[in-house]
Amino acid sequence: MQNRAGLFHKTCNLCEAMCGLLIEVEHNRVKSIKPDPHDPLSEGAICPKAIALREIQEDPDRLRLPVKRSRDGWVTIGWEEAFSLAAARLSEIQLRLGNDAVASYLGNPGAHNFGIVVYLTLLNNALDTGSRYTASSLDQNPKHASSILLYGNYLSIPIPDIDHTDFMLILGANPVVSNGSLMTVPGFRRRVRALHERGGELVVVDPKRSETAELADLHIPIQPGRDPLLLAALIYCVLDEGLGRESHLDPLTDGLDRLKEHIAPFSPEAVEADLGIDRQTVRELARRYAGARSAACYGRVGTCQSPYGTLNSWLLDVLNLLTGNLDREGGVMFPEPAADLAALLEARGLPGELDSGRTRVRGAPCFNGERPTACLAEEILVEGEGQIRGMVTIAGNPCLSAPNGRALQSAFAALDFYVAIDFYINETTQHADLILPPTWSLEHDNHEILFHGFAVRNTAKYSPRVIEPEDDSRDDWQILSELACRIAAAKQRNPLKRAALRLARRLVPSPRTALRLMLRLGTYGNRFLPWRKGLRLRDLETSPSGVDLGPMKPRLAGLLEQHGRRIDLAPALIIAELERLDRDRAAPSLVGDQLLLIGRRDVRTNNSWLHNTRVGTRGKERCTLQMHPDDATRRNLSAKDSVAISSRVGRVIAPLELCEKMMPGVVSLPHGWGHAGKELQMQVATQHPGVNCNDLTDDAVLEPVVGNAIFNGVPVEVARV
Numbered sequence: 001m002q003n004r005a006g007l008f009h010k011t012c013n014l015c016e017a018m019c020g021l022l023i024e025v026e027h028n029r030v031k032s033i034k035p036d037p038h039d040p041l042s043e044g045a046i047c048p049k050a051i052a053l054r055e056i057q058e059d060p061d062r063l064r065l066p067v068k069r070s071r072d073g074w075v076t077i078g079w080e081e082a083f084s085l086a087a088a089r090l091s092e093i094q095l096r097l098g099n100d101a102v103a104s105y106l107g108n109p110g111a112h113n114f115g116i117v118v119y120l121t122l123l124n125n126a127l128d129t130g131s132r133y134t135a136s137s138l139d140q141n142p143k144h145a146s147s148i149l150l151y152g153n154y155l156s157i158p159i160p161d162i163d164h165t166d167f168m169l170i171l172g173a174n175p176v177v178s179n180g181s182l183m184t185v186p187g188f189r190r191r192v193r194a195l196h197e198r199g200g201e202l203v204v205v206d207p208k209r210s211e212t213a214e215l216a217d218l219h220i221p222i223q224p225g226r227d228p229l230l231l232a233a234l235i236y237c238v239l240d241e242g243l244g245r246e247s248h249l250d251p252l253t254d255g256l257d258r259l260k261e262h263i264a265p266f267s268p269e270a271v272e273a274d275l276g277i278d279r280q281t282v283r284e285l286a287r288r289y290a291g292a293r294s295a296a297c298y299g300r301v302g303t304c305q306s307p308y309g310t311l312n313s314w315l316l317d318v319l320n321l322l323t324g325n326l327d328r329e330g331g332v333m334f335p336e337p338a339a340d341l342a343a344l345l346e347a348r349g350l351p352g353e354l355d356s357g358r359t360r361v362r363g364a365p366c367f368n369g370e371r372p373t374a375c376l377a378e379e380i381l382v383e384g385e386g387q388i389r390g391m392v393t394i395a396g397n398p399c400l401s402a403p404n405g406r407a408l409q410s411a412f413a414a415l416d417f418y419v420a421i422d423f424y425i426n427e428t429t430q431h432a433d434l435i436l437p438p439t440w441s442l443e444h445d446n447h448e449i450l451f452h453g454f455a456v457r458n459t460a461k462y463s464p465r466v467i468e469p470e471d472d473s474r475d476d477w478q479i480l481s482e483l484a485c486r487i488a489a490a491k492q493r494n495p496l497k498r499a500a501l502r503l504a505r506r507l508v509p510s511p512r513t514a515l516r517l518m519l520r521l522g523t524y525g526n527r528f529l530p531w532r533k534g535l536r537l538r539d540l541e542t543s544p545s546g547v548d549l550g551p552m553k554p555r556l557a558g559l560l561e562q563h564g565r566r567i568d569l570a571p572a573l574i575i576a577e578l579e580r581l582d583r584d585r586a587a588p589s590l591v592g593d594q595l596l597l598i599g600r601r602d603v604r605t606n607n608s609w610l611h612n613t614r615v616g617t618r619g620k621e622r623c624t625l626q627m628h629p630d631d632a633t634r635r636n637l638s639a640k641d642s643v644a645i646s647s648r649v650g651r652v653i654a655p656l657e658l659c660e661k662m663m664p665g666v667v668s669l670p671h672g673w674g675h676a677g678k679e680l681q682m683q684v685a686t687q688h689p690g691v692n693c694n695d696l697t698d699d700a701v702l703e704p705v706v707g708n709a710i711f712n713g714v715p716v717e718v719a720r721v
C-alpha cells in the first residue's frame, strides 16, 4: 500500500461541474492534481477547490475509524462494536415507539457518491420510516415538483444547451461561482465566451450584479422573490403579442386557453409597480427572447429557495415550451446518461410524488416521501406520537444548512440516539452518540450517477480509487448495507428471517457490479442481447478520461409517448399558485428600515464543509455582510464596522463589506459558516468561524407546494454593534 503510485483519472466530486482531473500519486500520497484536457465534458476546466481533494485526504481531523461518545469525550471503537451498537439502539427505539421515531437526513455530498445514491435505499428500506429528510428540501425540490407536473418524472429536468444556444436567460443562479447546478457545466466562462463569439446573448436577472451578471450583455436587477411576476409577464407578452413558436410538442400539449386566462392579470403594465422592472424592459426582453434563433431560460437556487419556488420552475419551462425552445437544439433538452436513474425509477414505478403526506406537527406538505427539513426541529422537539427520538445523518450538516440553526442545535442535542455517517465532527455530528466514517472520495471508485443526467453534454466516466485506504476502512456503500441488514435483522422476530438478513449483508453486490448492470440496461448498453454491441464498464475503464456520447438531442416527445403522457399547461396546483401570486402580488411590507437578506457562494468554498481546508479559508474574510454603500450611509455605517443583523428568528454579528454590486435594500451573507461548538473537531474551520446565516433564516415560512426552505428575501435589521 505504501508504494502505490501512478497517474489516475478522476472526476472531481465536490460540486456538480464534474471536472476531469489527473491525479499523480507517489508512495500512496497525492503529489499533484491537474485538469484533464482529454475529459470530453470538462476539456481541461478546473477550479481552485480541486486541491481540497488532497487536503481532505490528508486532514488529521478526518476520522478514519468509528468514534463513540463517552463521559471523557470521543473514544475510537472497532466496526463490529459500532455496527452492533447502532443497530441495537435504533431498532430498540423503533420497536418501542414505531418506525417514524427514527429519522434519516441525507446531505448534499451524498448526491455525488454512487455508494450513497444507490445503497441508501437499503437503509431506507430497513428503517422503513416516514421521517425522511434530505438537503433537497433546502434546495431543488421545487424543480423536481415542476418536472413531475410537466413531464411526469422528477428527474426529467431540462438542461440548457449552452454550447448551441443563441440566447441564454439566467435567473437566480451564479454559475461563474457555483459552476452550475442542475446544469453540469464545467468551464462555464469558456462556454459563455463561445456563446458571445457566435453572436449570442446572455441576460442575467439577479438582485446582485453577480460574477455571472458581469459577463452578461444585460443585467436586470430584481427584488428578491419577485421572479414569478417577471416570468408570468414574459409569458403574458409571448401570448399577447403572438411571439410563440410552433413546436413538435404542440400535439402533446393541452390547456393553453386556460393558461392564457390565468396569465391575463400579469401584463408587464399590471405588474410593473410590484415587480419594480419597467414595462419596456420586460416587453423588450420577451421579444428578444422569443425572436432569438434559439434560446434557453434557466433558473436555480435564487428561484427555488423562494416563496414561489415551484411556480418559478414551472413558468421557466413553460416559457421555453411556448417559444419553441423546449426539447430543441439550442434550447433546453433532456440528457441521456449511460446509467439512467430516471428510467430505472420510472420502470420501478417511482417517478416521484407530489404531496406524499403531511408533517405531524404543522401539517406541511411532504414531497416524494420526504418531509421538509425546515420542519425537522419541531418534529424532534414537540412531544406526542410519532416524535423523532433517533437519527441517522448521512453526509450532511443540517445545523448549519437548514433554517433556524439554533432550534436544530437544541433539537439534535435532545435526541435519545444519533448515528452520523460522516468523517468530520462538525456542528451537527458533534451531537452524535456514534460516528461511522466512510473512506474519502480518493479512496474509492465512483460514477456520477446523478450528474451525468443533468450535464450539458452526454458523456460517461468511471473514476477508480486513487489512494489505497487504511486497513479496516469502510466505503459508504459498505456502511449503509451493513447497517441496513443489522437493523432489519434486529427488528425481525422470526428467527429464520433474522438469520437470513444477517447473511444478506455478505451478498450485497459491489458498486462495480451495480454499475455494470445499470450500463447494460441503459440506452447505450446491450441489455444482455449478446448480438448487440453496447457500452460496458470495460469501455469506460479503457477510456479513463471518459467516453463521449455526443451532444444532447431532442427526446422529450419520445419519452412522453413511451409513458403515455401529455403536457398540461394548466394543472390545478399551478393555477392555484398563479391565483395566490395575483392575490399577494404586492411586495411584503417591510417594518422600519428592514432590508432583504439573500445568500451567496464563493468559488473557494462548498456549503459548510470545505472550511477545514486552507483553500477554503486562505485570503480575505469571506463571511461578511455585503451591503450597498447607499444603505450603509443611510445607517451611518462604514466599511470597517461590525454589524448586528437580526431577524424574527435570531441575531448574528458579522463584518460589514460595502459592495456596490448589491441592489439597494438587499444585503447578502453566505451560508455554511458559524464553526463553533465545544466538541467540534475542525482545527482550521474553528479558526475562521464566521457566523451561521441560518440563525437568521426562518423555519416558520415554507414554499407551500413542496415545503422547500426559503433562504432568499428574509427581512432583517442591520445596526452597528
Ligand SMILES: Nc1nc2c(c(=O)[nH]1)N[C@H]1C(S)=C(S)[C@@H](COP(=O)(O)OP(=O)(O)OC[C@H]3O[C@@H](n4cnc5c(=O)[nH]c(N)nc54)[C@H](O)[C@@H]3O)O[C@H]1N2
Binding pocket: 106, 107, 108, 109, 110, 113, 135, 138, 139, 301, 305, 394, 395, 396, 397, 398, 400, 401, 402, 421, 422, 423, 424, 426, 438, 439, 440, 441, 476, 599, 600, 606, 607, 608, 609, 670, 671, 672, 693, 694, 697, 711
Ligand atoms: N442560507 C442558506 N442555506 C443554505 C443554502 C443557501 O443557499 N442559503 N443552500 C442549501 C443547499 S443548496 C444545500 S445543497 C445545503 C447543503 O447542506 P448539507 O448537505 O446539509 O451540508 P453540507 O455542508 O453539504 O455537509 C456535507 C457533510 O457531508 C460530509 N461528507 C462529504 N463527503 C462525504 C462522503 O463522501 N460521505 C459521507 N458520508 N459524508 C461526506 C462532510 O463531512 C459534511 O459534514 O445547504 C442549504 N443551505
Ligand SMILES: Nc1nc2c(c(=O)[nH]1)N[C@H]1C(S)=C(S)[C@@H](COP(=O)(O)OP(=O)(O)OC[C@H]3O[C@@H](n4cnc5c(=O)[nH]c(N)nc54)[C@H](O)[C@@H]3O)O[C@H]1N2
Binding pocket: 015, 016, 108, 139, 171, 172, 173, 174, 175, 177, 178, 179, 180, 181, 205, 206, 207, 208, 210, 222, 223, 224, 225, 226, 227, 300, 301, 302, 303, 306, 598, 599, 600, 601, 602, 603, 604, 605, 606, 607, 712, 713
Ligand atoms: N463554489 C461553490 N460552488 C457551489 C456551492 C458552493 O457552496 N460553493 N454549492 C453547490 C450547491 S449545493 C448548489 S445547490 C449550487 C447552487 O448554484 P447557484 O444556483 O448558481 O447558486 P448561487 O451561486 O448561490 O447563485 C444564486 C444567485 O441567486 C441570486 N438570488 C438570490 N435571491 C434571488 C431572487 O429572489 N431572485 C433572483 N433572480 N436571484 C436571486 C443570488 O444573488 C445569486 O447570485 O452551487 C453548487 N456549487
Ligand code: SF4
Binding pocket: 012, 013, 014, 015, 016, 017, 018, 019, 045, 046, 047, 048, 049, 050, 179, 186
Ligand atoms: S468546478 Fe471545482 S469543485 Fe467543481 S468539479 Fe470542477 S474542480 Fe471540482
Ligand SMILES: [Mo]
Binding pocket: 108, 139
Ligand atoms: Mo444545493
